[in-house]
Amino acid sequence: MLLMARKALASAHSSKAIRLTTREVHYLSSILVSPPLVSLDLPENWIPYSDPPPLASFETEQKTVVIDGKVIAEEIRTKIISEVGKMKMAVGKVPGLAVVLVGQQRDSQTYVRNKMKACEETGIKSVLAELPEDCSEGHIISVLKEFNEDTSIHGVLVQLPLPQHLDESKILNMVRLEKDVDGFHPLNMGNLAMRGREPLFVSCTPKGCVELLIRAGVEIAGKNAVVIGRSNIVGLPMSLLLQRHDATVSTVHAFTKDPEHITRKADIVIAAAGIPNLVRGSWLKPGAVVIDVGTCPVEDSSCEFGYRLVGDVCYEEALGVASAITPVPGGVGPMTIAMLLCNTLDAAKRIFL
């Protein structure tokens, strides 16, 4: 995430095409070496076109429901504990997740730690392969092959991003399809995209977002949905998944000329650009449901660790406009990990049940 911010900042300085507001530059420059909860692709070079109108103009009587991802994720985890227990009783085995971590990037280390801790808490076996920053492609591939063959391992994931010298596509393609619990294999993505086909796994963050919508009682079919961001990890599978649920999906990205305008038409807004506070209250149609995937640590001396996590959506501005919103933290983040556990459980079920 720090890398993200640094890259965004570097490109903001280097490219004449970039126009960031003072506030955004402030946010980008105030980002700390602290890990957020959800891993995102690097942001594109977003070009905000205008400062938003003053808050007063979109204050409404709308009551905003806060969708508590933490509580919902906890419910799901409780169910997983029970299912893992049943599996152990029935076949004497538990699901197994293998994680490949390359290098010492602090964010990645934290993500991996959280994932493994969640496995432990739900009775899922987890194995970590820590490889040095300068490891060869061959080395990673041989580790992946081993996990692919290991019958006690049902899910395999490679923590992203990988160091620059490694070919991410080639490495992700090596994960056995039946163990691709991150859903990043292009065959899983293709099967997610195509009608009449079924991916073996849906990527965890988009799956978590749809789970939140469904559990919050939000109807998706026939609704206008705007997905802000088009990363392979979130934005793309999110758009594909919402379309599978029969939403009318528009994907907004850095080249979009008038993102405010398009977003204002949406009944459902998924913000996954990785830019703190990109989506202002003025971008939202009154009554829209807002799922905020972004999570960026921003300096704040009043907080316990000296920083607080900020989403892609101006939370305070969205309150009173949106009909429902996920908070940051405590919204999408916990769901991503819960969905990883679900996918790992599903992978094991396909073998045992």
Next chain:
Amino acid sequence: MLLMARKALASAHSSKAIRLTTREVHYLSSILVSPPLVSLDLPENWIPYSDPPPLASFETEQKTVVIDGKVIAEEIRTKIISEVGKMKMAVGKVPGLAVVLVGQQRDSQTYVRNKMKACEETGIKSVLAELPEDCSEGHIISVLKEFNEDTSIHGVLVQLPLPQHLDESKILNMVRLEKDVDGFHPLNMGNLAMRGREPLFVSCTPKGCVELLIRAGVEIAGKNAVVIGRSNIVGLPMSLLLQRHDATVSTVHAFTKDPEHITRKADIVIAAAGIPNLVRGSWLKPGAVVIDVGTCPVEDSSCEFGYRLVGDVCYEEALGVASAITPVPGGVGPMTIAMLLCNTLDAAKRIFL
């Protein structure tokens, strides 16, 4: 196409949810047993929400350029003839295309005949495997395996639709990735969807549409594009391809509540629903570029063969509103076949050059 119309008609009669205008019912019921030029998925059950406003309200001074797909396709075919000739000179070999046709469906037979004729005219070798309507999955798969292994064959396609008893997904998955000139393999689709990845082939119709846009001088990046229809053959890869070209893409389908409204925001409209005259002049923003993928034969005794081909867009209404439009016939149709030749040539180049 007849099957399409019959199914649409059947569902229009059977489902209470369907509301077709008299004009649409007329069009659907007047469809003849005559093949159109471009093969589309079966249409979804579109529900038009209101009759369009009278024509007068959107007459403008806009000059509409007609994008001549026939001429552009001819240019491309001339280039292919030259490249195939060069290949023959250089390595003594030509590209080879194998087509698998199951059953006696007249539309399919015509499509296949047109494809093979185009191969012949450009010096590409073509081979046809005609299988009986009731052939087994194993039979098709053994034929595909043979073509997959045949070094004189560089492209393999299965003419769709297949008879109901066959598993289309399973059969399409059997086409060797390096020979998947239709681009329908989910791995090609996934690689088309994902940033930083390259599909080996892009499906012919979407590729032809983008080629038309580019050759007509239409800038795609940053433009609002609406794709009407989400079939695996056209709509889906079209949306993915336009997004790859950095358009802001919205995909409109049968569940879309207000397709007129969304379409009216588009700088580029790709109509690929398979419903004659679905897109009215009132759906278009003045100056929009319109690519009409639909092509449906409609009874017309004044025409040579007793029918004429009608697109998804009301052509006469679009004239004077759109800045550019493809006619039906003579727009997208010829480009689809030209792109199939291109893909087959590319497949051979990967082997020989």
